[in-house]
Amino acid sequence: MAMNRIQFHAGLSLPAFLAQFGTDEQCADALEASRWPQGFSYPGCGNANYYLLKVGKHKTFQCKCCRLQTSLIAGTLFQSTHLALSIWFLAIYLISQAKTGLSALDLKRQLGVSYPTAWLIQQKLMQAMVERDAKYTLSGNVQADDAYLGGELAGGKAGRGSENKVPFVAAISFNSEGRPLYIKMAPVPGFSRKAVFDWATADLAPGCIVTSDGLSCFAGVTDAG
Numbered sequence: 001m002a003m004n005r006i007q008f009h010a011g012l013s014l015p016a017f018l019a020q021f022g023t024d025e026q027c028a029d030a031l032e033a034s035r036w037p038q039g040f041s042y043p044g045c046g047n048a049n050y051y052l053l054k055v056g057k058h059k060t061f062q063c064k065c066c067r068l069q070t071s072l073i074a075g076t077l078f079q080s081t082h083l084a085l086s087i088w089f090l091a092i093y094l095i096s097q098a099k100t101g102l103s104a105l106d107l108k109r110q111l112g113v114s115y116p117t118a119w120l121i122q123q124k125l126m127q128a129m130v131e132r133d134a135k136y137t138l139s140g141n142v143q144a145d146d147a148y149l150g151g152e153l154a155g156g157k158a159g160r161g162s163e164n165k166v167p168f169v170a171a172i173s174f175n176s177e178g179r180p181l182y183i184k185m186a187p188v189p190g191f192s193r194k195a196v197f198d199w200a201t202a203d204l205a206p207g208c209i210v211t212s213d214g215l216s217c218f219a220g221v222t223d224a225g
């Protein structure tokens with residue numbers, strides 16, 4: 001799913017969003033440009049010669065060589081949707097702009113859809129975000145530190161050794177100007193060299209430059225290359 005290439009940046013006002021993505025046609029064009037920046041080519045054979053059909057609301061492409069068909073929304077999270085793309089885009093915009101999350105009830109009100117529909121939209125978008133997050137690896141300059149999540153329980157040890165806390169690696173990637181780009185918080189079984197090795201293998205792009213506060217387990221990053 002290539003939605004990540006359609007940028008709804010943080011400062012985009014609602015009127016500016018509606019001017020760019022207010023109609024189904026604008027949303028379809030944005031989705032097509034996002035999926036096939038160099039123009040459509042059939043996913044199976046790579047052929048760029050196609051017939052354009054319209055099945056229901058959505059553009060359908062038929063490859064001229066193998067005659068197979070695929071649609072603009074096939075293989076995306078909008079596949080088999082009955083909702084207009086403009087409703088989906090507005091939902092993505094609203095969720096991306098909400099600083100403290102958006103309930104299905106909020107979505108229902110703001111999109112003018114039924115509660116079950118709003119709930120389904122929310123579930124699909126959250127799932128897509130989780131999957132995208134899981135695939136994302138930090139690259140470039142990365143600062144990593146050990147962190148703990150959890151409350152203080154009476155009688156527990158304080159600090160790094162506390163048994164009441166879940167250990168995390170918190171890592172932030174920075175651009176060349178030193179501005180933060182992405183953050184990833186990953187629970188780890190503990191701060192062993194092996195745990196940090198596994199974390200680095202999953203969450204870091206090869207060759208990135210990692211700085212940390214020097215806990216010895218962070219040598220696991222070097223082990224992972």
Ligand SMILES: [Zn+2]
Nearest residue numbers: 045063065066
């Ligand atoms: Zn073909």
